Amino acid sequence: MRCFIFLTIFLSAGSVLAQETVVRTGADILVESGFDRIAGHTVGLIVNHTALVGDEHLINLVHASPGVTLGAIFGPEHGLRGTAEDGEAVQDGVDQLTGAPVYSLYGKTRRPTPEMLSDLDLLVFDIQDVGARFYTFISTMGLAMQSAAEAGIPFVILDRPNPLSGAYASGFVLEPEVQSFVGQFSIPIAHGLTVGELATMIKGEALLPSLDSLELEVIPMQNWTRNMQWPDTGRPWVPTSPNIPQFETALVYPGTCFFESTSGSEGRGTRNPFLQVGAVGVNGSEIAAVLNRKSLPGVVFEGVEFTPEPLTSMDSAPKLNGQFIQGLGIKVTDRRTYQPVEVGIHIFHAYYHAVPAADEFLTRREWLARLSGTTKLAGMLESMTPEEIIASWQEELTNFIQRSEHYYLYE
Known part of the structure; x- marks a missing residue:
């Protein structure tokens, strides 16, 4: 040893x-x-x-x-x-x-x-x-x-x-x-x-x-x-892992982690992983404009530019290494009203419908199923709005919350 x-x-x-x-x-x-x-x-x-x-x-x-x-x-x-x-x-x-x-x-x-x-x-x-x-x-x-x-x-x-x-x-x-x-x-x-x-x-x-x-x-x-x-x-805050360096990263991570299942970038290979995402051939400023019109609580979006590169102790071989990306930046304006999973669905849906070829974007469908917890999300992206996708989990979520309350140790 x-x-x-x-x-x-x-x-x-x-x-x-x-x-x-x-x-x-x-x-x-x-x-x-x-x-x-x-x-x-x-x-x-x-x-x-x-x-x-x-x-x-x-x-x-x-x-x-x-x-x-x-x-x-x-x-x-x-x-x-x-x-x-x-x-x-x-x-x-x-x-x-x-x-x-x-x-x-x-x-x-x-x-x-x-x-x-x-x-x-x-x-x-x-x-x-x-x-x-x-x-x-x-x-x-x-x-x-x-x-x-x-x-x-x-x-x-x-x-x-x-x-x-x-x-x-x-x-x-x-x-x-x-x-x-x-x-x-x-x-x-x-x-x-x-x-x-x-x-x-x-x-x-x-x-x-x-x-x-x-x-x-x-x-x-x-x-x-x-x-x-x-x-x-x-x-x-002690960084919990190499790509969760700050609380703000942990806050957005439950939603932007979906990009791990794509040919796009979840921001690894930059100093702002998960706080910025992108895909080749998609203009992040245009995505930001679409999302900002939704007035999602606690967040504004902006176009950003980044080029993933190997970073010591973070990611030695990031996706899209060396490729220039016109990406999307996530700016949390009110952490208390920000909803990371819901925002993640809105972002993911917008990119899915903006890329030239959805099948070339969603390259790891099995991984998406494991991350999202369902085999249904890939199909939902094609046929449902983000609001409909979010509504689809409310009944099972309510049931979980009701069961989990019995195990609360804190008020």
Whole structure:
């Protein structure tokens, strides 16, 4: 196995301390308690670079705690440091500081194996999510829950905020036939839950099998309420992956990620991924004019020009590499009224009908089905308006919200 040193990330806390009320994560609460819940255990940590408590990483704090034995570290997509590119396999290793084995859950396996768990008696999950179904950290969580259930060990989640808030849910509820690692559960694209709430719903609603016996515990946050978006938390944004460098990116991502299924660009290979999109042969200024006439809440559109190029630690081989694009820029003017999935459908529909040949634009229909959660969207783009597409998921979305309310941990 390769050896590497986990580098502690230091962040300025000045802006946080200036806030009257700062959201305190489950990790903050656990550390403040002297690791009371996990004391006396040999634990495996499922973490990445976002598992911070102040300016210290949870790995370092657990390792320094005399009452806890750090038995293993597990890393999700993008690796322990969060620098591996989208879809890039990550290798196992050893953390040189602690001597603990580091197992990749985005390499040879997507879930902890019995051998990896053989010396552990508890798993702890602490990763910042972005609130979108196809962001794979929650898939890692669900599969690890299954592994913990099979091994007969508890699974503890240190809860963190949903950056989009707990008051916004939208999009198609996943159809079972398109289940994949970018969609493990029958939930909408934007689910409106924290990872702790989602985990309790996954178990309670049997969204994954074989979880009846799982001893699941969530250490909740303090000071978080459902209407809070990330800027309301008083916490600094840590890029959750190479192409989600800021909160604004996370906010638009649930809608513009659809462009991954096309020959067009979702903005990778630029410093503004997902905040700008485009396709060869389509004038983004004309698309902006069409969309601005709709007066969609919380957003204005503008024509932008960009040329995707390889960027270190972001995308070494972006689509349309080196090709000049007259694209579309997304400017969120009111984050509280902005609806990312709905806006994404309007943008995607406009491009679908503007490209010279739709089949040459929509080149990965299976991937679109996995991202959207339905095999129907491709056909809907051809025959329905954006408003009709959005209306088509309202009944299943309402049903999901009603069921999910039983698992809310916060008001």
